[in-house]
Amino acid sequence: MEKRVRFVSAWLPWVLIAPQMAVVLVFFFWPAGQALYQSVLSEGIFGGDTLFVGAENFERLFADESYLESFKTTAVFSLLVAFFGMGLSLLLAVMANRVVRGAGIYKTLLIWPYAVAPVVAGVLWLFMFAAPMGIVSFVLRALGIDWNHLLNSNHAMTLIVVAAVWKQLSYNFLFFLAGLQSIPKSLIEAAAIDGASPWHRFWTIVFPLLSPTTFFLLVINVVYAFFDTFGIVDATTHGGPGKDTAILVYKVYVDGFKAMDMGGSAAQSVVLMVIVVTLTVIQFHYVEKKVQY
Amino acid sequence: MRLKFLVLAFAVSLSAQAQTEIQWWHSMASVNNEWVNDLARDFNAKQSRYKIVPTFKGNYDESMTAAVAAYRAGNAPHILQVFEVGTATMMANKQAIVPVTKVMKDGGQKFDPAAYIPAVAGYYTASDGQMLSYPFNSSTTVFYYNKDAFKAAGLNPDVPPATWIEVAQAAAKLKANGHQCPLTIAWQSWTQLESFSSWHNVEFASKGNGMGGLDARLKVNSPLHVRHIENLANMAKQGLFVYKGRTSVPEPSFVSGECAMITTSSGFYGNVKKNAKFAFGLSTLPYYPDVPGAPQNTVIGGASLWVMAGKKADEYKGVAEFFSYLSSPEVQSASHQRTGYLPVTMAAFALTEKSGFYKDNPGTDVAPNQMIRKTTDVSRAIRLGNYVQIRTIEDEELEQVWAGKKTAKEGLDAIVKRGDEQLARFQKANSK
Numbered sequence: 001m002e003k004r005v006r007f008v009s010a011w012l013p014w015v016l017i018a019p020q021m022a023v024v025l026v027f028f029f030w031p032a033g034q035a036l037y038q039s040v041l042s043e044g045i046f047g048g049d050t051l052f053v054g055a056e057n058f059e060r061l062f063a064d065e066s067y068l069e070s071f072k073t074t075a076v077f078s079l080l081v082a083f084f085g086m087g088l089s090l091l092l093a094v095m096a097n098r099v100v101r102g103a104g105i106y107k108t109l110l111i112w113p114y115a116v117a118p119v120v121a122g123v124l125w126l127f128m129f130a131a132p133m134g135i136v137s138f139v140l141r142a143l144g145i146d147w148n149h150l151l152n153s154n155h156a157m158t159l160i161v162v163a164a165v166w167k168q169l170s171y172n173f174l175f176f177l178a179g180l181q182s183i184p185k186s187l188i189e190a191a192a193i194d195g196a197s198p199w200h201r202f203w204t205i206v207f208p209l210l211s212p213t214t215f216f217l218l219v220i221n222v223v224y225a226f227f228d229t230f231g232i233v234d235a236t237t238h239g240g241p242g243k244d245t246a247i248l249v250y251k252v253y254v255d256g257f258k259a260m261d262m263g264g265s266a267a268q269s270v271v272l273m274v275i276v277v278t279l280t281v282i283q284f285h286y287v288e289k290k291v292q293y
Numbered sequence: 294m295r296l297k298f299l300v301l302a303f304a305v306s307l308s309a310q311a312q313t314e315i316q317w318w319h320s321m322a323s324v325n326n327e328w329v330n331d332l333a334r335d336f337n338a339k340q341s342r343y344k345i346v347p348t349f350k351g352n353y354d355e356s357m358t359a360a361v362a363a364y365r366a367g368n369a370p371h372i373l374q375v376f377e378v379g380t381a382t383m384m385a386n387k388q389a390i391v392p393v394t395k396v397m398k399d400g401g402q403k404f405d406p407a408a409y410i411p412a413v414a415g416y417y418t419a420s421d422g423q424m425l426s427y428p429f430n431s432s433t434t435v436f437y438y439n440k441d442a443f444k445a446a447g448l449n450p451d452v453p454p455a456t457w458i459e460v461a462q463a464a465a466k467l468k469a470n471g472h473q474c475p476l477t478i479a480w481q482s483w484t485q486l487e488s489f490s491s492w493h494n495v496e497f498a499s500k501g502n503g504m505g506g507l508d509a510r511l512k513v514n515s516p517l518h519v520r521h522i523e524n525l526a527n528m529a530k531q532g533l534f535v536y537k538g539r540t541s542v543p544e545p546s547f548v549s550g551e552c553a554m555i556t557t558s559s560g561f562y563g564n565v566k567k568n569a570k571f572a573f574g575l576s577t578l579p580y581y582p583d584v585p586g587a588p589q590n591t592v593i594g595g596a597s598l599w600v601m602a603g604k605k606a607d608e609y610k611g612v613a614e615f616f617s618y619l620s621s622p623e624v625q626s627a628s629h630q631r632t633g634y635l636p637v638t639m640a641a642f643a644l645t646e647k648s649g650f651y652k653d654n655p656g657t658d659v660a661p662n663q664m665i666r667k668t669t670d671v672s673r674a675i676r677l678g679n680y681v682q683i684r685t686i687e688d689e690e691l692e693q694v695w696a697g698k699k700t701a702k703e704g705l706d707a708i709v710k711r712g713d714e715q716l717a718r719f720q721k722a723n724s725k
Contacts, residue, residue, distance in 0.1 A: 259682045
């Protein structure tokens with residue numbers, strides 16, 4: 001009974017997907033190939049004396065204790081960003097979905113942070129957390145907390161997580177809101193008539209029906225935390241104190257663009273690529289089975 | 294009428310063609326950006342063969358990255374301003390640059406490296422005696438203090454603390470008087486490790502701090518270094534020294550009055566003079582009086598101008614003429630007085646002294662006086678490869694010490710271990 005539309009022409013399908021393929025090849029596969037190629041080279045910064053060094057760049061990386069340490073940092077950071085980013089935006093989306101009057105204003109305000117560049121988001125939160133003048137650190141001090149993200153690792157981690165979550169909130173919010181609006185009202189109303197409490201309705205009907213959106217956002221948020229957050233780190237903590245907020249992608253940026261160690265930086269990108277590909281495969285393989293489309 | 298216009302247009306385009314443009318990429322922002330533009334405008338007005346075109350390319354590491362990318366794409370600028378941290382990297386890439394000595398000689402300009410302050414010239418000179426880059430804006434590390442805060446704490450505002458013991462005593466009095474941040478430190482690796490070493494005439498790294506070869510290794514875990522960092526860590530514990538971040542980030546906390554003392558660049562002078570709402574003083578870096586040979590001299594910071602390879606002979610002539618213009622004592626003395634950067638030649642220093650500038654602006658002679666002393670093999674300069682990475686390592690480890698997670702000895706040992714890995718890698722990559 002399967003309905004299938006088939007192209008009669010042999011070349012038309014290829015032509016139709018060609019633009020998309022071109023974009024993917026030029027902007028994804030080509031750079032990825034370049035990274036693979038450069039990761040086995042040692043190069044003078046001005047492009048001269050290129051040398052094939054095999055796995056040396058990788059060996060150097062894994063001999064560096066601080067690099068191994070930053071895997072842990074990255075894991076903690078990504079989990080926190082994904083968890084709080086999705087949790088908060090789901091809460092906001094559920095609330096916004098119930099607002100009757102002025103819903104447009106709420107939604108617009110919540111979508112705003114998405115237009116802010118990561119670096120700007122970082123600087124913004126840095127100002128608010130700056131001791132002793134920042135508004136947040138001022139309030140914290142009044143509460144008896146001596147805020148110091150320059151020397152306290154937990155404070156520094158909190159700072160970059162807050163900035164990263166805030167930056168991604170709008171994106172998550174939009175998708176959750178769209179997901180909520182596509183849930184049939186009749187299901188919820190039927191449950192309400194049966195006497196299910198709002199809390200109960202949310203967990204037994206809304207949340208399971210949202211699972212495709214949640215799953216999609218989980219993948220997106222993990223990728224975001226892994227790749228798009230170096231601007232925030234660079235603008236706030238520079239990976240400090242010590243190396244306690246130096247997530248993997250930040251080191252890629254510093255070694256490649258500040259220290260101009262192309263081989264080492266490319267090797268790190270390859271490692272990062274492998275991790276994210278693995279994570280995505282795992283997510284699709286195991287988590288997707290729990291998703292109800 | 295029309296013919297006249299055509300002729301005019303032709304003449305204009307001809308003269309525009311006859312003028313050779315020379316691209317100059319730099320990293321001078323705000324007040325110093327105006328300074329760079331004024332220099333170019335003045336030079337362009339003085340002659341018509343060449344036109345210097347200065348372009349701001351972001352901060353020091355950004356403009357260096359931009360120039361590297363441009364060089365690889367075949368359109369590098371003629372002149373590139375590179376910070377002192379990138380010096381060893383530039384020197385190791387001989388194919389990408391033309392030594393200044395050669396540019397000046399080929400361009401038929403008189404150039405005497407001996408006219409330069411030894412610590413400045415020595416830094417940019419290769420082991421074969423060739424000066425590789427042109428010392429443009431050099432700075433060094435100095436000590437600033439808030440005179441009003443000193444007065445309020447019952448300290449004599451006209452006698453700045455000269456030794457670290459006196460700094461600790463002054464800090465204690467300031468704290469007792471309710472000051473939240475008696476002392477802070479900017480550019481911690483430059484002021485507390487590099488300059489600290491040369492100021493006490495001890496090695497920062499072997500092989501004359503890397504000046505004598507690529508096989509140099511760090512020496513910053515000596516007993517004297519450990520003693521000093523331990524001392525600072527204790528001050529941090531007692532709230533006498535407050536850590537305010539890496540690089541120049543701590544500077545605003547001095548200008549705002551929050552911190553009463555700071556060690557940082559002499560190039561910070563213009564900012565304090567313009568923005569501080571209190572009386573302030575400049576002094577030499579504190580030292581330990583029981584160390585023989587201290588105080589010696591402090592090390593150079595700032596940047597120099599590199600001439601990139603692969604340009605036309607006529608363009609190099611223009612570069613030589615421009616450098617010749619920059620070298621005149623009048624131009625240098627005016628630049629020194631305007632920016633707070635060092636007067637890089639002895640003649641410019643003498644000229645500034647004669648003009649009475651140092652008398653009218655007390656403290657401005659601290660930096661030149663720290664630098665024009667006779668240097669030793671240990672204090673001359675520090676020039677190490679992969680230094681961008683090593684500076685980061687130093688920041689990371691010192692932060693662990695200030696946070697109390699590592700002892701001074703552990704932190705400095707880690708700097709030596711991790712830094713030496715970088716040095717070994719640089720040596721391997723550049724000795725073929």
